[in-house]
Amino acid sequence: MSIKLVFLGTGSGKxxxxxxxxxxxxxxxxxxxxxxxGEATQIQLTRSQLRPGALEAIFLTHFHGDHVNGLPGLxxxxxxxQRTRPLDIIGPRGLxxxxxxxxxxxxxxxxxxxxxxxxxxxxxxxxxENFRFHTGPLQHRIATWGxxxxxxxxxxxxxxxxxxxxxxxxxxxxxxxxxxxxxxxxDGRTIEPEDVLGPARPGLKIAYVTDTIPCESAVELxxxxxxxxHEATYPAxxxxxxxxxxxxxxxxxxxxxxxxxxxxxxxxHISQKYLHLDEFVGGARQIFANTEAARDFSxxxxxxRDR
Ligand SMILES: [Zn+2]
Ligand SMILES: [Zn+2]
Numbered sequence: 001m002s003i004k005l006v007f008l009g010t011g012s013g014k015x016x017x018x019x020x021x022x023x024x025x026x027x028x029x030x031x032x033x034x035x036x037x038g039e040a041t042q043i044q045l046t047r048s049q050l051r052p053g054a055l056e057a058i059f060l061t062h063f064h065g066d067h068v069n070g071l072p073g074l075x076x077x078x079x080x081x082q083r084t085r086p087l088d089i090i091g092p093r094g095l096x097x098x099x100x101x102x103x104x105x106x107x108x109x110x111x112x113x114x115x116x117x118x119x120x121x122x123x124x125x126x127x128x129e130n131f132r133f134h135t136g137p138l139q140h141r142i143a144t145w146g147x148x149x150x151x152x153x154x155x156x157x158x159x160x161x162x163x164x165x166x167x168x169x170x171x172x173x174x175x176x177x178x179x180x181x182x183x184x185x186x187d188g189r190t191i192e193p194e195d196v197l198g199p200a201r202p203g204l205k206i207a208y209v210t211d212t213i214p215c216e217s218a219v220e221l222x223x224x225x226x227x228x229x230h231e232a233t234y235p236a237x238x239x240x241x242x243x244x245x246x247x248x249x250x251x252x253x254x255x256x257x258x259x260x261x262x263x264x265x266x267x268x269h270i271s272q273k274y275l276h277l278d279e280f281v282g283g284a285r286q287i288f289a290n291t292e293a294a295r296d297f298s299x300x301x302x303x304x305r306d307r
Pocket of ligand 1: 012013022064066067211269
């Protein structure tokens with residue numbers, strides 16, 4: 001069991017054949033979540049192994065075109081695909097107005113309920129079974145929100161040897177103990193889950209931080225994350241240019257990962273001016289070693305760890 005991250009677009013500004021604009025898919029236990037939905041995200045989705053029908057929710061960071069222009073098209077195609085299940089869309093204030101305009105102009109008539117949630121403040125914005133997404137403000141040229149997925153702790157590993165020593169018959173009782181319930185054996189003994197389970201195991205935390213200049217709120221979102229996905233529009237050394245445009249460099253992304261004590265950094269939102277990523281990765285690794293730069297269709301399998 002793991003979480004799969006698939007980068008559908010890793011460029012900033014405008015779509016290019018080698019690098020589409022922002023979108024990242026997160027696939028978890030049969031459910032698909034999208035962060036941002038730049039132009040042609042639906043094409044990228046069909047080129048990936050992901051099934052758009054599995055989409056549960058879309059999280060939009062801000063209303064710059066390179067993060068949202070693909071949304072009406074994607075929703076239109078889901079309608080053509082006969083979707084009937086609701087879809088949650090979470091994004092900045094103005095999202096409802098945008099949908100109303102698309103509806104009134106007959107551009108978009110979704111054949112399924114679209115549940116819109118406008119983010120007004122930091123906090124939880126989506127809840128699933130054993131996990132939740134929360135949001136926090138970033139600092140960019142317009143209102144922008146970063147997001148983080150956090151899973152709940154999972155029960156510890158089942159110790160089969162210990163269960164044998166306690167003469168617990170294999171079968172359904174194992175499952176009940178694993179799910180945290182005490183069981184009674186035929187000989188009258190009661191077995192508590194902690195008798196056969198190891199220590200609880202932490203869930204995963206994945207943070208998505210784009211677009212932003214370095215800020216405390218980004219560090220908070222990324223705090224102790226297993227994976228931090230952070231924008232790096234420019235390579236290290238271009239901080240002045242980055243600040244003028246409300247962005248971060250690869251070194252800024254690395255500093256955020258380091259401050260937040262994240263375990264791994266994946267950079268995205270690379271300026272289309274730069275063909276090669278070596279400069280980005282090299283500059284960031286001097287500050288935070290466990291760094292990679294995503295390309296379109298880069299896929300990362302994020303495994304849960306023991307304590
Ligand atoms: Zn952008
Ligand atoms: Zn932007």
